[in-house]
Amino acid sequence: MxxxxxxxxxxxxxxxxxxxxxxxxxxxxxxxxxxxxxxxxxxxxxxxxxxxxxxxxxxxxxxxxxxxxxxxxxxxxxxxxxxxxxxxxxxxxxxxxxxxxxxxxxxxxxxxxxxxxxxxxxxxxxxxxxxxxxKQNVIELIAEIFREHCLIRYTIIAGFSLLILSAILFNSIYKAIVVGLTLTIFSSNSLKIKIANVLGGLGGNINIFYLYINSPAICFNGRKKRN
Structure with a gap:
């Protein structure tokens, strides 16, 4: 009209x-x-x-x-x-x-x-x-969030990078995900496994904690004014 x-x-x-x-x-x-x-x-x-x-x-x-x-x-x-x-x-x-x-x-x-x-x-x-x-589909919404929020993008990349390093050291994607999501520690005297536990825990919890704390600010319902 x-x-x-x-x-x-x-x-x-x-x-x-x-x-x-x-x-x-x-x-x-x-x-x-x-x-x-x-x-x-x-x-x-x-x-x-x-x-x-x-x-x-x-x-x-x-x-x-x-x-x-x-x-x-x-x-x-x-x-x-x-x-x-x-x-x-x-x-x-x-x-x-x-x-x-x-x-x-x-x-x-x-x-x-x-x-x-x-x-x-x-x-x-x-x-x-x-x-x-x-209304957007999920892929469009995720892409928009990553495009508009640099801090979120870099934080998520950092978290996943730590998880990838953990998976490489564990030689197991499954173990890295378990450590990242649950903070379960895989016992071992190996320094490599100990480092993998630390990296996996940091990577998973950086992503989870950061997204939880900042979700009200980044959700579509509260989108920022853009000129």
């Missing part, structure tokens, strides 16, 4: 450009802090417009929509949120590298009414709902 001529005029009259950057920054902050897969962009905009910095603009925008369209006062606030969503959708999509899922289904009766009236009034041209976090 894109904003039509009347929609652009209404946004201009309400002074949207003056607050455009601030609104986008606040939305990105909210999404980055708690935008899990499936979060409705429009709901996040509604929450944002309740904040002191934006409440006057939101009221003015809703009032102008009510005056210039057939959308009544009760629905004008939601229409205002939808109009802003259409205007900034591409900005949000670019910031999150396309991780914005668009759906044409699943709209409520009220949403359909607002969309149809808005289309007739030339606020926008076609109805779309948007949600944070386009």
């Amino acid at each position: 894109s904003v039509e001529s009347v929609g652009k005029e209404i946004l201009k009259e309400a002074g949207f450009e003056r607050l455009r950057e601030a609104i986008i920054e606040e939305l990105v902050r909210k999404i980055s802090r708690g935008g899990c897969y499936g979060a409705d962009i429009r709901k996040i905009i509604e929450e944002t417009f309740k904040e002191e910095e934006f409440v006057n603009f939101a009221r003015k925008l809703a009032r102008i929509i009510e005056e210039k369209t057939k959308i009544d006062r009760e629905k004008s606030n939601k229409a205002a949120c939808q109009l802003v969503e259409e205007e900034i959708a591409d900005d949000i999509k670019n910031i999150f590298h396309g991780q914005l899922e668009e759906r044409r289904n699943g709209k409520s009766k009220e949403e359909k009414q607002i969309e149809n009236i808005g289309k007739e009034s030339k606020l926008w041209d076609e109805a779309t709902k948007r949600f944070v976090g386009k």
